[in-house]
Amino acid sequence: MAVVIEPILMRHHDRDELWKLENYRAIGGYAVLENTLKELEPDDIINTVRDAGLRGRGGAGFPTGVKWGFLPKDDRERYLICNADESEPGTFKDRILLEHDPHQMIEGIIISCYAVRVKLAFIYMRGEFYLGAKRTQAAVDEAYAAGYLGKNILGSGMDVDILVHRGAGAYICGEETGLIESLEGKRAYPRIKPPFPANIGAFGMPTVVNNAETMANIPHIVAHGADWFNSIGPERNRGTRMFCVSGKVQKPGVYELPLGLPLRDIIFDYAGGLHEGRTLKAVIPGGGSARILTADEAMAVNSDFDALQQAGSMGGSGGIMVLDDTVCVVQSTYIIAEFFHEESCGQCTPCREGTGWMEKILHRIEYGEGRPGDIDLLLRMGENIFGRTICPLGDASVWPVESTINKFREEFEYHIREKRCLPETESIL
Amino acid sequence: MPVELSQESREKIAHLLERYPTRRAVMLPALHIAMQELPLLDDEVCQIIADLLRLPLVDVKGVATFYNMFPTEPRGKYFIQLCVNLPCSLNGARHLLRHMEQKLGISNGQMTPDGKFTLQGLECLAACDKAPMMYINEEQYNHLTPKQIDEILDALP
Numbered sequence: 001m002a003v004v005i006e007p008i009l010m011r012h013h014d015r016d017e018l019w020k021l022e023n024y025r026a027i028g029g030y031a032v033l034e035n036t037l038k039e040l041e042p043d044d045i046i047n048t049v050r051d052a053g054l055r056g057r058g059g060a061g062f063p064t065g066v067k068w069g070f071l072p073k074d075d076r077e078r079y080l081i082c083n084a085d086e087s088e089p090g091t092f093k094d095r096i097l098l099e100h101d102p103h104q105m106i107e108g109i110i111i112s113c114y115a116v117r118v119k120l121a122f123i124y125m126r127g128e129f130y131l132g133a134k135r136t137q138a139a140v141d142e143a144y145a146a147g148y149l150g151k152n153i154l155g156s157g158m159d160v161d162i163l164v165h166r167g168a169g170a171y172i173c174g175e176e177t178g179l180i181e182s183l184e185g186k187r188a189y190p191r192i193k194p195p196f197p198a199n200i201g202a203f204g205m206p207t208v209v210n211n212a213e214t215m216a217n218i219p220h221i222v223a224h225g226a227d228w229f230n231s232i233g234p235e236r237n238r239g240t241r242m243f244c245v246s247g248k249v250q251k252p253g254v255y256e257l258p259l260g261l262p263l264r265d266i267i268f269d270y271a272g273g274l275h276e277g278r279t280l281k282a283v284i285p286g287g288g289s290a291r292i293l294t295a296d297e298a299m300a301v302n303s304d305f306d307a308l309q310q311a312g313s314m315g316g317s318g319g320i321m322v323l324d325d326t327v328c329v330v331q332s333t334y335i336i337a338e339f340f341h342e343e344s345c346g347q348c349t350p351c352r353e354g355t356g357w358m359e360k361i362l363h364r365i366e367y368g369e370g371r372p373g374d375i376d377l378l379l380r381m382g383e384n385i386f387g388r389t390i391c392p393l394g395d396a397s398v399w400p401v402e403s404t405i406n407k408f409r410e411e412f413e414y415h416i417r418e419k420r421c422l423p424e425t426e427s428i429l
Numbered sequence: 430m431p432v433e434l435s436q437e438s439r440e441k442i443a444h445l446l447e448r449y450p451t452r453r454a455v456m457l458p459a460l461h462i463a464m465q466e467l468p469l470l471d472d473e474v475c476q477i478i479a480d481l482l483r484l485p486l487v488d489v490k491g492v493a494t495f496y497n498m499f500p501t502e503p504r505g506k507y508f509i510q511l512c513v514n515l516p517c518s519l520n521g522a523r524h525l526l527r528h529m530e531q532k533l534g535i536s537n538g539q540m541t542p543d544g545k546f547t548l549q550g551l552e553c554l555a556a557c558d559k560a561p562m563m564y565i566n567e568e569q570y571n572h573l574t575p576k577q578i579d580e581i582l583d584a585l586p
Contacts, residue, residue: 077450089514089553120450127461127498128510128554130567163448168457168496171552185456185482187495203450246516246557253558288515288553319557321516335515339552345495428518 007256008232008240009216013100019135021142024103030148032219033107036114037156040222045115049218051226053238057093058083058174058211059287059317061305068116070198071206079202080121082109083179084136084212087126087171089288089339090319093242093254094212098125098132101216102139106162108218110148113160116208120161123212124179127168137164171343175391176209178345189347190391213242213318233259237304241318245271248278248324259315260304267298267322278324282408286316288336289396291403292329312403328425330415333404334362335428340397351394354385358401365412366429368419375405375412432473438462442481452482460493470499497551505540505547507585510564513550516557521574525561526550528575532582546582 012018012027024030036045050065071078082105086094097105109121123140125133140162143149151159170188172178177191180202201207217239221229229238237259243266246252250272257266263285267273274280283298284290291313293301301307305315323332341355358381361374382398389395405412414422421427442459449455459478460470467474475489482489493499509529513522526548530536533546540547556562559571570581 079450086555087553090516090557091553092555092557095555126555127457127496128564130564131569161448166457166461168460169498170496182457183454184451185453185492187492203454244557246560247519252516252560284515321519321557323519327519332515332519335513335518339514342552428521429523 005257008220009097009101009104009213009242010254010256013096018101019099019103019139021103021139021146024101029103030107030146032223033110033148034154036111036222037154037158042115042117045111045222048226049115049221052221052229053226053236054214054217054221054229055237055239055305056211057213057217057241057318059088059289061315064210064214067198067208067210068112070196071116071208072199074206076205077120077203078116078118078206079208080109080113080116080118081176081179081183081202081207081209082121082123082212082215083174083176083209084123084125084129084132085167085174085179086129086212086317087174087343088317088319089336090244090246090284090321091287091317092244092246093318095129095132096242096254097212097216098129098136100135102132102136103143104219105212105216106136106139106143107148108215109162110143110153110160111218111222112208112210112215114158118208119159120163122183122202123162123164124173124183125164125166126173127166129166133164133166140164170345171339172345172391172393175393178391179209180207187345189345190393192390234302234304234306237306241303241315243270243303244317244319245322246319247322248274248327249322250275257303260302260307263293263301263303263320264299266303266320271320271322274322274324278326280322281325281327282323282329282404284319284321284323284400286314287319288321288339289392289399290314290316290319291399292407294407325424326426327428328366328421329404329408329411330362330366330421331425331428333401334359334366336400337362337397340393344393344397348389348391348394350385350388351397354381354394355397357381358397362401365415366421368415370412370416370419372416374416375409378402379405432467432471432477434463434477435466438466439481446481453484453488455482456489456492457496460499464499468500469503470494470501503540503544505545507546507565509546509548510554511548511550512552512554512556512560512562514553516553517560517562520560522561523550525573525575525578529578529582532579545585 055061178188182188197207255270280295301311337359341359346352479489
């Protein structure tokens with residue numbers, strides 16, 4: 001049985017209408033902000049977040065405090081963007097924060113703005129979050145009315161504004177420089193780095209971009225301190241994560257658990273395990289971009305950033321997709337390849353063309369028209385995309401294809417030879 | 430009839446123009462506001478936005494057509510967005526897509542001749558624990574089965 005582990009971000013998520021200010025305040029909401037403005041200097045917060053070792057919960061796992069530290073010490077206007085453009089396949093945690101608990105994230109944003117001396121922050125939310133946009137905008141409006149936002153917040157002399165900005169259906173806006181371009185009213189073409197957003201970001205000014213779950217962690221870290229945060233999870237991988245478990249499990253859902261818990265426990269103890277009579281085939285542990293793990297690999301690995309990286313995959317967005325023995329991995333790879341082709345922004349030729357070619361070849365392998373040599377052709381194509389694009393979408397499109405071929409090559413060969421899926425699988429197409 | 434944007438929407442956009450650091454940054458918010466009342470993103474709508482943002486038409490059109498939420502072709506009264514990415518497909522989403530194609534007599538991406546439904550299978554909508562799921566306009570439907578889809582679609586006026 002699953003051990004009961006006290007969640008941090010989702011601790012009060014069984015409360016009714018937590019998205020309303022009165023209910024958030026009833027559980028102590030905005031007390032950390034009030035205390036921060038009275039007792040703490042901005043550098044205290046930066047130091048605490050850095051010492052806590054909080055790593056970004058969006059995908060790359062970059063330490064938040066270090067990111068903040070890259071901001072130049074000049075007096076240019078600067079911006080903070082909360083990235084809630086949640087679009088990575090298999091990821092659905094930001095949605096919960098936006099729809100159910102927006103104030104926690106907003107309090108985190110305001111405290112962060114105080115720390116990094118930002119006066120204008122944006123919540124960039126994917127356009128399809130209709131309910132999330134309504135709830136989050138309503139929460140921002142409530143925060144203004146209560147004096148937590150606007151001019152001279154709680155008499156502290158600090159001004160912070162938040163604009164809720166909706167995207168319009170483009171995965172690439174999750175990439176921070178694509179997001180910044182989109183925010184500026186342009187096509188979301190990622191930028192060449194350097195310069196990094198910390199120096200030249202939104203509107204040409206220093207900018208930090210932090211994920212929604214990262215922001216929701218901030219009030220807790222500031223309230224309880226770096227030592228407390230360092231007591232949760234393994235070294236370099238502190239805190240909890242809102243793991244999103246989906247696919248062939250009995251209880252798909254978001255489970256907030258300490259980083260480093262065995263992946264096996266998350267899938268079998270918390271997400272209810274597989275359906276009756278099924279065996280585990282593979283796990284995609286960090287969103288659609290992550291390299292696939294075989295059942296053996298998945299059962300032996302822990303869920304923190306470093307462990308998954310050492311296992312050849314990544315923690316990514318925290319989206320854990322579970323495949324059982326009924327799933328054809330040629331089909332699952334084809335679906336992911338189709339996604340990357342659809343979502344390639346079209347700026348870099350290797351990605352724009354290569355993602356489409358990979359999709360086409362996987363399509364013909366799946367539909368019994370695969371040719372000898374197609375498997376190696378896919379791998380070569382991957383080599384010609386990988387590392388040759390401005391943003392990581394190119395690399396991300398290669399990882400699922402390359403890793404699934406390397407680990408399940410015989411299943412691809414079976415398709416080319418027999419012109420059908422393995423007999424024990426059930427079509428998901 | 431020339432396309433007109435209501436005074437209320439113009440005021441909303443004017444308010445945002447004061448709050449954003451640049452006029453151009455109001456592009457997506459302005460398009461979202463316009464799309465609430467105008468059915469189609471055509472040159473006339475783009476021109477209205479271009480005038481408000483003081484940009485050339487080509488800039489607005491070039492940006493608006495990059496994003497897939499702004500319709501460039503007519504959509505039905507009910508816009509069905511069914512997620513067909515991996516977690517939903519693992520739970521039967523693509524079978525549901527074909528079920529709806531047959532039921533409505535259209536292919537993915539098309540509108541029924543009576544203008545009632547547009548069917549669109551699309552990428553991950555970030556509700557994988559509710560798979561398979563869809564939106565009809567802004568209403569979300571979870572854990573769908575063919576029978577439920579029949580009931581939902583049949584009940585729409």
